[in-house]
Each structure stands twice: as structure tokens, then as C-alpha cells.
Amino acid sequence: MTSKTAVRVTGLTKHFGSVEALREINLAIHEGELFGFIGADGAGKTTLFRILCALLLPDKGNAEVLGFDTVTAFREIRKRIGYMPGRFSLYQDLSVEENLRFFATVFGTTIKANYELIKDIYSQLEPFRNRMAGKLSGGMKQKLALSCALVHRPELLLLDEPTTGVDAVSRREFWQMLGKLQKKGITILVSTPYMDEAALCDRIAFLQNGATLGIDTPKGIVSLFTRPLYAVRSLQKHILINTLRQYEHAASVYAFGSCVHYTDKRPSLDQGELQAYLTSCGLNGVQIEHIEPSIEDTFIALLEEKGGLKNA
Amino acid sequence: MPDAVIDTLNLTKMFGTFTAVDTLTLSLEKGEIFGFLGANGAGKTTVIKMLTGLLAPTSGSASVAGFDVFKATESIKQNIGYMSQRFSLYEDLTPRENIRFWGGIYGLEKTIIKEKGLDLLNALDLLDVADTRLSSLPLGWKQKLAFSVALLHEPKIIFLDEPTGGVDPVTRRRFWDMIYEKADKGLTVFVTTHYMDEAEYCDRISIMVEGRMAALGTPAALKSEFGAKSIDDLFIRLARR
Incomplete structure (x- = not known):
């Protein structure tokens, strides 16, 4: 340096x-x-x-x-x-x-x-x-x-x-x-x-x-976020959050402004499958998009990973 | 609106010659989450004071939870919940004592306070710390307790004045889970925040600029109306004029 x-x-x-x-x-x-x-x-x-x-x-x-x-x-x-x-x-x-x-x-x-x-x-x-x-x-x-x-x-x-x-x-x-x-x-x-x-x-x-x-x-901080990240949208946001949380493959589900940020437990996500699941649960106008993580996504992931949530 | 929980028409407040709130017209329905945004000094606090029966308006009309803000301020206070970061619970009382105190303030019977208090401590997972002074508990725990205590008397509407300041991003989202859950059961939520992403979680928002409502609608509709890519973007544009 x-x-x-x-x-x-x-x-x-x-x-x-x-x-x-x-x-x-x-x-x-x-x-x-x-x-x-x-x-x-x-x-x-x-x-x-x-x-x-x-x-x-x-x-x-x-x-x-x-x-x-x-x-x-x-x-x-x-x-x-x-x-x-x-x-x-x-x-x-x-x-x-x-x-x-x-x-x-x-x-x-x-x-x-x-x-x-x-x-x-x-x-x-x-x-x-x-x-x-x-x-x-x-x-x-x-x-x-x-x-x-x-x-x-x-x-x-x-x-x-x-x-x-x-x-x-x-x-x-x-x-x-x-x-x-x-x-x-x-x-x-x-x-x-x-x-x-x-x-x-x-x-x-x-x-x-x-x-x-x-x-x-x-x-550099953002590069610590290693899983593929998806933005999921629907007009019924609260139902969308709960439905995603109940999905058996869901790793993390967090509201982010107008959409919900989602990561999957599996190494790769079949977007069509998730779309079909959400539609079968009664959600309309579902959109799924692969996105780059933000600093806040990374902070949340680090909090989860390192157990910093004991006081939350 | 017949079932409106808040209904105002041309609500105005003058301080001397200064118009702090200028002809505010607003109607909130049951179960709605309403985000009330504005720069510091735009008149938000004055509106909240009028709607909670703490400040008499100069002109116009308004009813909150079915009661008139000019004539029935005591009834308003009994039928609303209020929580802010500054004014909520007593730090040198325990969760159990805070519940007993606020239950008493709201005029609930002792047996009901005891029963509801226990349910509440259970639901919030605070039984282990029920007799620990609040000052030694994490902020996130205090915030969820403050929210629940403000709902002890089952009001139709709760006013949340910057409820999530100072907590980490996960705790902040857990707090919004509580808001959503109660709104789904019919509670009307009137919330102010400086976090623009939280504005997106609301069913509708308004942005106050110099005492006037410069924008009112769903986050999606406002973004498209003003051609803004986010609520932050819209806020900066309106508030900076």
C-alpha cells in the first residue's frame, strides 16, 4: 500500500x-x-x-x-x-x-x-x-x-x-x-x-x-454474496413473501422495495418451476429476474451466516 | 368514504400567518397501510398531532376511527394506537410492568391485562425476559413490544412515527412482517419513515411538501405518473423543488 x-x-x-x-x-x-x-x-x-x-x-x-x-x-x-x-x-x-x-x-x-x-x-x-x-x-x-x-x-x-x-x-x-x-x-x-x-x-x-x-x-463487499439472487415481483406482495417462505427450496426471502429478493437452496434455480409454483398458489402477474446483489443483500447474508442475529 | 378509518377534508393548520398544513384531503380504509412521507419541516408532525387529537385544526374537517377531531379528541385517543422511537415504553420498567402500565392507561381490566399480557409475551417470545428491565434489551425487541403494547386496547388504527430507526436490516424487515400481519386482520396503519424502500411496502403513500400533499397514490402508480424509477427518486424530485 x-x-x-x-x-x-x-x-x-x-x-x-x-x-x-x-x-x-x-x-x-x-x-x-x-x-x-x-x-x-x-x-x-x-x-x-x-x-x-x-x-x-x-x-x-x-x-x-x-x-x-x-x-x-x-x-x-x-x-x-x-x-x-x-x-x-x-x-x-x-x-x-x-x-x-x-x-x-x-x-x-x-x-x-x-x-x-x-x-x-x-x-x-x-x-x-x-x-x-x-x-x-x-x-x-x-x-x-x-x-x-x-x-x-x-x-x-x-x-x-x-x-x-x-x-x-x-x-x-x-x-x-x-x-x-x-x-x-x-x-x-x-x-x-x-x-x-x-x-x-x-x-x-x-x-x-x-x-x-x-x-x-x-x-468487494458485494462479491462476498455468492449465491444466485433473484428479484420476484407480484402485486400481492405480502402473500408473495409468505408463499415464497413456504417454498421447500427457499433459502432466503426478504422484501426489498417494490420486489422480494429470493435465493434458492439448490445450486441453480429453474425459474419456470418457481413461476409455476407461485401461480399455483394463486399469485398473479409474477415476474422473476436474476439480479446482482446490493450492499444491503450482502449485509443481510453476513448477518445470517455469522449468527449476528442473536439479538434481533 | 363510508367505512373510512381516517377521513379528512381540507384540513388546515395555521401558526400565526404560517400555514403548516394546507387543505389536506385524505381517506384511509380499513386494513390499509399508508406511508406518510415528507422532508423534515414539511408538516408531517402537525398532521399527526391533529389526527391523534393533540392539536386542534384551524379549519376543514376530519374524523379518525369515527370521531371528530374538533369535538371528540378524548374518544380519538381511546381508539387509536401510537408508537414512535422517542415515545413508547419505559426503559426502567420490565416488559411485564410496561404492559400492566399501558393496559391501565387504556382502561383495561386487570384480569384482561394479565391474560392479554401473557399471550403477548408468549407470541413475541419474550417470556424469558418478562421481568428484565427494558433498558438492557436489544432495540429490536423493544420495538416489537412497543408495537404490540400500542395495540393492547385493540384500536382500529395505529400511528407509527419512524418505528424502525436504528435497527439492522433483518430486524427492520421482521418489524414489517408484524405490520403486514396486523393489517391483514383489518388494522389500518399510518406510518412515517425516512427509509424510502419501506415506502414501497405501503399500499398507498403521500409525499408532503411545504404543508401540501404533493403526491398521493400507490407506489407503482406514483412512479409511473412522475416517471420516477424509485420512490427515493420521486421524493428527491418533489421535496427539492
């Missing part, structure tokens, strides 16, 4: 009482990479981010951020990273501009010195610069939090679920901003529960119950 490593995590383990929040995590993130952590609530995303920000001590293993150990050199790390926690953590009773100035001052800089970096994002907030942060809409709070995380020109940005609860339009705009920041050379670690956002990362890690289920590029 020619590029330098921005984050290296080795055998990282963390317990909270009897709960194993992180279990033997190993990963390396390159400088300039946009790296996504995909997983549900409780998968361990926030714990991992807090360890990388040097806010939490690991029980076992270690983590290096920008070449510094998170336990012994936390001061060096904190200067060089920007962290946007999952919960809105700015001062609600300070104005937009006061919040930004506060964060700049804490890091020994000024808004003016790094204005060019935050301009794209902050300029959208400037008409409201005197409004209290607590009175902003969800989308605007998110932009302000990102501006505050960027104002000291960090080399590495950690964004913990920045788009949770945000509508599809604002989510798309947020990811466009991340793309621009990456072009400016900032390494970005972002966590999300949305599978469609995973495709926008250079590489992703699936997290479930404190362990990684796979780390690769979106393309």
Missing part, C-alpha cells in the same frame, strides 16, 4: 460491565479515505469512535490515530481531529456564530483563518448567524455541527451518524459536502445505519454486536 495509514486499530476490545461493546477489532484506514461504518444501534460504532477520539480507554488492544497512540498521546490526537457526535452537542443557548467562534477559540484559531474550508457549508447558515443554535432546524443544526468540527482544519474527521433522522434530500446534500471535504485531503470516518450511504464510501466495515462482519470496498 503506497498511501499512509491514518488510523490503525489492532485487537481492540471494550467491555461495559458484562456487555462486550467491541470484540477484537482490526482495521487500517488510509490517509484521504472516506471510510464508512455500517451497523445498527448497539453494534459498537459510537464506542469505536469514542476510543479513536481518545475519549474512552480500550480494555485490550490499541488504536493509533494519525500516528499517535490514543492512550499515551491523546493530546496530539485531539488537536488534529474533528468529531461530530451522534447527539447534537453544541451550545443551544449560544448563537450560530458564537458556537463557531467558541470552537475556533478552543483550538487556538479564528473563523477567518479557516473560512475557506467551511465556506460552502457555513455560508448557508450565515443569514441565521444570530439565531440560537437550539432554535435551528435539524438540517441546519447538522451543518453547524459540521462547521464546528471543521473550523480548526482537522486532518481527520469523525462523524457519528450525522444523517440519522434526516430526510432523504438533506442526506444527499450532506454526502455531497463530504465528497468536497475529501477532495481537500481530509480523511473521513463516518458511521450510518443507512445502507444506501455505504455505496458512497471508498471502503466500508459492517459492524454487528461489537465485531466486524466484513471490511472492503463496496464492490
Whole structure:
């Protein structure tokens, strides 16, 4: 690998009482990479981010951020990273501009010195610069939090679920901003529960119950899905799902938007036979199509395979 | 519609001079799964508050489960179920205690609560953790319990406000299995979500833009009407205008 490593995590383990929040995590993130952590609530995303920000001590293993150990050199790390926690953590009773100035001052800089970096994002907030942060809409709070995380020109940005609860339009705009920041050379670690956002990362890690289920590029992740996959359609969707589940050869049946994704236990599927079965069960307008798996298909398959569903 | 579970005509809510909800006309039938979509700030929460009897409309008319939203808000509250990610169950009570508490709130008799509670814990496979505090249970378990508890008093309609946030893709689909099952038995489901693939699971959807209903119909019909390849695509197009 020619590029330098921005984050290296080795055998990282963390317990909270009897709960194993992180279990033997190993990963390396390159400088300039946009790296996504995909997983549900409780998968361990926030714990991992807090360890990388040097806010939490690991029980076992270690983590290096920008070449510094998170336990012994936390001061060096904190200067060089920007962290946007999952919960809105700015001062609600300070104005937009006061919040930004506060964060700049804490890091020994000024808004003016790094204005060019935050301009794209902050300029959208400037008409409201005197409004209290607590009175902003969800989308605007998110932009302000990102501006505050960027104002000291960090080399590495950690964004913990920045788009949770945000509508599809604002989510798309947020990811466009991340793309621009990456072009400016900032390494970005972002966590999300949305599978469609995973495709926008250079590489992703699936997290479930404190362990990684796979780390690769979106393309590489999808190649872990090995069975032939079919999209089955019918207007009676709920009946279709139940009927497919009752089919003796069915391996997996999951609703996916307007169709149902199906895999068969046998090495190859006779589409005509399945069609005949569904028609004999009273379904009309059945269509079956061989399709390529998505990231979400792969995550589901990995969850099934590795028994990550014990808590589901 | 004679058997409509929700029936509104030109329902409007003003806050001062700001029109939060503008002449909303909508009719939902028994057993229908209705997806209520819109960007943050489009007026979805205001509509839900009016339909659940928490906020008086400015003008227009609406009935929910047969009761008028102006005059019979208490009857509405007794005849609907409501669940959201933020407001559902008490984390420091056990599943059994939550059932007893909510059963009491809905005015069910003690013997009925006990009987129904046991059935419910059994059906959800939660008997082993019936006396464990909710805070230590996985989110997916809490969500299915919250859904069932909201149906304890057998309402005709349930409002689900982003019910599946934060769970893995398999748990999310299992939750929809529960929704389908109840809808097949006649429950009307009014659901909001930010997951656009879930919109496709609904019988009909609407997309609110700035207080108005910009689209209403089955997912398939809307996609063909607007020439969109997915609901996500349609949503972005309408909400960005």
C-alpha cells in the first residue's frame, strides 16, 4: 500500500460491565479515505469512535490515530481531529456564530483563518448567524455541527451518524459536502445505519454486536454474496413473501422495495418451476429476474451466516 | 368514504400567518397501510398531532376511527394506537410492568391485562425476559413490544412515527412482517419513515411538501405518473423543488 495509514486499530476490545461493546477489532484506514461504518444501534460504532477520539480507554488492544497512540498521546490526537457526535452537542443557548467562534477559540484559531474550508457549508447558515443554535432546524443544526468540527482544519474527521433522522434530500446534500471535504485531503470516518450511504464510501466495515462482519470496498463487499439472487415481483406482495417462505427450496426471502429478493437452496434455480409454483398458489402477474446483489443483500447474508442475529 | 378509518377534508393548520398544513384531503380504509412521507419541516408532525387529537385544526374537517377531531379528541385517543422511537415504553420498567402500565392507561381490566399480557409475551417470545428491565434489551425487541403494547386496547388504527430507526436490516424487515400481519386482520396503519424502500411496502403513500400533499397514490402508480424509477427518486424530485 503506497498511501499512509491514518488510523490503525489492532485487537481492540471494550467491555461495559458484562456487555462486550467491541470484540477484537482490526482495521487500517488510509490517509484521504472516506471510510464508512455500517451497523445498527448497539453494534459498537459510537464506542469505536469514542476510543479513536481518545475519549474512552480500550480494555485490550490499541488504536493509533494519525500516528499517535490514543492512550499515551491523546493530546496530539485531539488537536488534529474533528468529531461530530451522534447527539447534537453544541451550545443551544449560544448563537450560530458564537458556537463557531467558541470552537475556533478552543483550538487556538479564528473563523477567518479557516473560512475557506467551511465556506460552502457555513455560508448557508450565515443569514441565521444570530439565531440560537437550539432554535435551528435539524438540517441546519447538522451543518453547524459540521462547521464546528471543521473550523480548526482537522486532518481527520469523525462523524457519528450525522444523517440519522434526516430526510432523504438533506442526506444527499450532506454526502455531497463530504465528497468536497475529501477532495481537500481530509480523511473521513463516518458511521450510518443507512445502507444506501455505504455505496458512497471508498471502503466500508459492517459492524454487528461489537465485531466486524466484513471490511472492503463496496464492490468487494458485494462479491462476498455468492449465491444466485433473484428479484420476484407480484402485486400481492405480502402473500408473495409468505408463499415464497413456504417454498421447500427457499433459502432466503426478504422484501426489498417494490420486489422480494429470493435465493434458492439448490445450486441453480429453474425459474419456470418457481413461476409455476407461485401461480399455483394463486399469485398473479409474477415476474422473476436474476439480479446482482446490493450492499444491503450482502449485509443481510453476513448477518445470517455469522449468527449476528442473536439479538434481533 | 363510508367505512373510512381516517377521513379528512381540507384540513388546515395555521401558526400565526404560517400555514403548516394546507387543505389536506385524505381517506384511509380499513386494513390499509399508508406511508406518510415528507422532508423534515414539511408538516408531517402537525398532521399527526391533529389526527391523534393533540392539536386542534384551524379549519376543514376530519374524523379518525369515527370521531371528530374538533369535538371528540378524548374518544380519538381511546381508539387509536401510537408508537414512535422517542415515545413508547419505559426503559426502567420490565416488559411485564410496561404492559400492566399501558393496559391501565387504556382502561383495561386487570384480569384482561394479565391474560392479554401473557399471550403477548408468549407470541413475541419474550417470556424469558418478562421481568428484565427494558433498558438492557436489544432495540429490536423493544420495538416489537412497543408495537404490540400500542395495540393492547385493540384500536382500529395505529400511528407509527419512524418505528424502525436504528435497527439492522433483518430486524427492520421482521418489524414489517408484524405490520403486514396486523393489517391483514383489518388494522389500518399510518406510518412515517425516512427509509424510502419501506415506502414501497405501503399500499398507498403521500409525499408532503411545504404543508401540501404533493403526491398521493400507490407506489407503482406514483412512479409511473412522475416517471420516477424509485420512490427515493420521486421524493428527491418533489421535496427539492
